[in-house]
Amino acid sequence: MNIEALCADLEQHGAVYWHTTRPNFKRVQDLVDEQGPAFLPLCARPGGDFLNFMIRSDLVDGGLESIEKRVAQAIGRWQGAGEPVPHNEPI
Known part of the structure; x- marks a missing residue:
């Protein structure tokens, strides 16, 4: 995993998701x-x-459940599109 690219995506897009195990995510x-x-x-x-x-802290104004x-809906749309990589999906 390219951490610099992940950080750049987080900065640019506000949130990032990828398939991984929980220990690897941590x-x-x-x-x-x-x-x-x-x-x-x-x-x-x-x-x-x-x-x-992950989502940038400055984009969270309460309402974590929302x-x-x-994000779950955006992931569902990405999965429905065949899970293309790379891919941007609005949340």
Whole structure:
């Protein structure tokens, strides 16, 4: 995983998600925390799955449940599109 690219995507797009295991997400989260923007690690739950993502802290104005729901919907749309990589999906 290219941490610099992930940090750049987080800066540019505001939130990032990728397929990974929870322990790997935590490892990457720590690496981003060392050099990236301030963010919150959250979990979207499309279809009952637990999908970790990061969102810039300055974009969170309360309502974490609303953000998680919107990200889950965006992930669902991405999955419906065949999971193209790279891909930007509005939340």
